[in-house]
Structure formats: structure tokens, C-alpha cells
Amino acid sequence: MTTINKIERILKKVEHDCLQSGLRLTKKRRNVLQILLQEQEPLSAYDIVERYKITMAESLSAMSVYRMLDFLLAAGLVHKLETTNQYLACSHIICEHQHQIPQFLICDQCHKVEEVGLCKQLLDELKASIENTGFSLLSQQLELHGLCAHCKKQE
Amino acid sequence: MTTINKIERILKKVEHDCLQSGLRLTKKRRNVLQILLQEQEPLSAYDIVERYKITMAESLSAMSVYRMLDFLLAAGLVHKLETTNQYLACSHIICEHQHQIPQFLICDQCHKVEEVGLCKQLLDELKASIENTGFSLLSQQLELHGLCAHCKKQE
DNA sequence: GCTATAATGTTATGATGTAACATATCATAA
DNA sequence: TTATGATATGTTACATCATAACATTATAGC
Numbered sequence: 001m002t003t004i005n006k007i008e009r010i011l012k013k014v015e016h017d018c019l020q021s022g023l024r025l026t027k028k029r030r031n032v033l034q035i036l037l038q039e040q041e042p043l044s045a046y047d048i049v050e051r052y053k054i055t056m057a058e059s060l061s062a063m064s065v066y067r068m069l070d071f072l073l074a075a076g077l078v079h080k081l082e083t084t085n086q087y088l089a090c091s092h093i094i095c096e097h098q099h100q101i102p103q104f105l106i107c108d109q110c111h112k113v114e115e116v117g118l119c120k121q122l123l124d125e126l127k128a129s130i131e132n133t134g135f136s137l138l139s140q141q142l143e144l145h146g147l148c149a150h151c152k153k154q155e
Numbered sequence: 156m157t158t159i160n161k162i163e164r165i166l167k168k169v170e171h172d173c174l175q176s177g178l179r180l181t182k183k184r185r186n187v188l189q190i191l192l193q194e195q196e197p198l199s200a201y202d203i204v205e206r207y208k209i210t211m212a213e214s215l216s217a218m219s220v221y222r223m224l225d226f227l228l229a230a231g232l233v234h235k236l237e238t239t240n241q242y243l244a245c246s247h248i249i250c251e252h253q254h255q256i257p258q259f260l261i262c263d264q265c266h267k268v269e270e271v272g273l274c275k276q277l278l279d280e281l282k283a284s285i286e287n288t289g290f291s292l293l294s295q296q297l298e299l300h301g302l303c304a305h306c307k308k309q310e
Numbered sequence: 311g312c313t314a315t316a317a318t319g320t321t322a323t324g325a326t327g328t329a330a331c332a333t334a335t336c337a338t339a340a
Numbered sequence: 341t342t343a344t345g346a347t348a349t350g351t352t353a354c355a356t357c358a359t360a361a362c363a364t365t366a367t368a369g370c
Contacts, residue, residue: 024367028317046357062357083237085356105290116285144285144292145292146290149289201326215349218327218350223349
């Protein structure tokens with residue numbers, strides 16, 4: 001299946017799911033999600049403004065993009081990388097299974113990001129170890145920086 | 156020992172260490188470090204500009220503060236929280252033992268931050284689990300958000 | 311269709327961070 | 341000791357990330 005068809009399929013499913021759950025996936029929100037799905041790298045909000053103008057032949061203010069991102073984040077369709085102020089489509093949108101808390105491996109060289117689900121046991125141990133100190137975790141999103149296998153090889 | 160004396164002692168040690176290793180801890184760099192040591196919370200660069208003006212009766216541009224932070228970061232005296240764009244003094248400056256990669260527990264309510272050293276074994280497992288995927292970690296700094304024991308109790 | 315609510319447009323501004331070049335200070339070698 | 345090169349700081353401008361406030365438009369449900 002081509003990438004475009006795959007993205008179309010994801011978007012159709014998201015449209016369907018939003019309808020089911022009463023979320024209003026407007027045309028523009030859908031377009032922003034589409035842009036994030038098409039990219040291989042995370043984008044800043046202003047990157048999205050640019051991509052939107054190019055690919056949708058229509059301009060959108062940064063303010064609007066931030067609002068659409070807020071919607072997509074709340075819907076769990078998009079993640080924000082707090083360490084780089086960038087946004088990317090959740091790589092599990094299409095899955096049926098329960099979404100886990102995401103962990104991101106961020107390549108500081110080529111800037112590609114892999115969304116991984118670390119071993120649950122390991123995460124639970126990490127969580128337990130932290131909560132033993134009396135601290136309560138609100139999120140287990142981890143952002144880990146380094147080099148992807150490809151960039152590492154080139155060194 | 157009073158807090159002020161404690162901070163003075165730390166600063167003296169840092170001065171001594173920098174002299175030993177040829178790092179130039181100038182008056183202003185020392186002042187910025189002092190401000191971070193005096194705070195119980197992490198500060199943004201612009202917070203430091205303000206604090207500097209008040210406590211040192213002298214103004215410093217944001218540009219200069221960023222440069223001084225760069226120096227202090229490179230010297231391992233200060234950490235940057237990438238998820239909040241804030242800076243804080245390393246809580247182990249005075250220790251003799253090898254500094255570990257820091258992990259931060261950030262209270263999203265009161266904004267206090269605890270620098271913890273998680274169990275080495277756990278971190279090694281985490282690292283191994285990640286590197287199994289072919290990814291090479293460049294930093295193991297973790298920033299974990301939640302509620303500190305105090306704020307949790309108040310809920 | 312009317313009305314309340316949600317979504318988007320528009321403008322301005324706050325917050326974080328860096329580029330580029332000028333000046334000052336310091337270490338050290340002639 | 342002063343000339344010189346390197347390091348540190350000053351200064352200005354600007355890039356980048358994000359939100360406040362208020363106007364307008366679109367939509368859902370009566």
C-alpha cells in the first residue's frame with residue numbers, strides 16, 4: 001500500500017472515531033493532522049504554518065495552528081516533544097490496542113524521532129522507584145536524545 | 156550552618172576547583188551561580204536577569220546571562236531543564252563523588268524540582284533496552300513531571 | 311430560522327534564544 | 341613592560357515559540 005493511501009486510511013479511521021466520540025474533526029484540523037502524518041520528522045507550529053500554506057494552498061495563522069494542535073493533542077492524535085517544542089502524529093493512531101504512554105528516541109543528528117513503547121515491566125520499576133520517594137508521576141512520557149542507528153553508523 | 160554560609164562554602168570550593176582546572180569563573184559567572192544556588196526553584200534566563208539586577212545592583216543583558224549559563228553548563232555546575240527552559244544549580248556541586256547523570260522530578264504544582272540519582276541498575280536496564288533498538292543515547296537526563304509529596308498531600 | 315456554543319480570524323504582545331559585531335579584559339611571550 | 345592574541349562581555353537586532361483578547365464565522369439543536 002502506498003504511503004498516501006495509508007495516510008488516507010488513517011484519516012478515514014480518525015474521522016470515523018471522532019464522529020463516534022463527538023469530537024469535531026474539522027477540515028482544517030484534519031489537514032494539520034494530515035501534514036503531521038506525511039512528515040517523517042516532527043514539526044514546529046511555525047513549520048506547520050509553512051507546510052499548510054504550501055500543501056493546502058491556503059494560509060493559516062500560527063494562532064490557529066496552535067489551537068488545532070491543542071485539539072489534536074487532547075484527542076491523543078498528536079504528541080508534543082517538550083524538549084524541542086515540536087509536534088508529531090501519534091504513531092499508534094491506527095492501532096486497536098490501548099495506547100501506552102509514549103517514549104521518544106530523538107536523533108540529534110538527523111532529527112528523526114522514533115516513538116517506542118518501552119518494556120512495561122521496566123517502566124513500572126522506574127515508576128515505583130520514583131514514587132518511593134513520595135513523588136507522584138503525572139506523565140511517563142520520556143524524551144531521550146542520542147543518535148539513531150543510521151547516523152551512528154555514519155560516524 | 157546557615158544557608159548563606161553553606162552557599163559561600165560551595166562558591167569557595169567552586170572557585171578553587173575552577174582555578175585548578177583552568178576554568179575562568181569570573182565575578183559575573185560566580186554571581187549567576189550564586190543566584191541559582193540561593194533559589195529553591197529553577198529560574199529562566201530572564202528570571203536571572205531580574206534577580207541579578209535586584210541582588211547585584213547591576214544590570215546584565217539576557218545575551219550575557221545565556222553566555223554565562225553556557226559556561227556554567229559546560230562546567231557541570233548547572234543543569235538545564237529542557238522541558239521548561241529553566242536552569243538550576245547542580246545539587247551535587249559540593250560532592251566529592253563522581254557526578255551521575257541527573258534525573259529531575261519536577262512538581263507541576265509548586266514548581267520545585269528535586270534532582271535525584273535513580274538506581275544505577277534500573278538506568279542501566281533502561282539504557283540497554285533502548286540501545287537494543289540500535290539507538291545510541293547521548294544523554295540519560297530524565298525530566299519527570301508530577302506532584303511532589305507536599306502538593307500531593309494537599310489535593 | 312433562531313440561538314447558544316464552538317471554531318476560526320486577526321492583531322498584538324510576551325517569552326525564549328541567538329547572530330553579529332564592538333569593546334574590554336586577561337594571559338603570556340617578546 | 342608592553343604588544344598581541346584569546347577570552348569575556350556589551351549592544352543591538354532579530355529569530356523562534358507561544359498566548360491574550362476580542363471579532364467574526366460556522367455548526368448543532370431547538
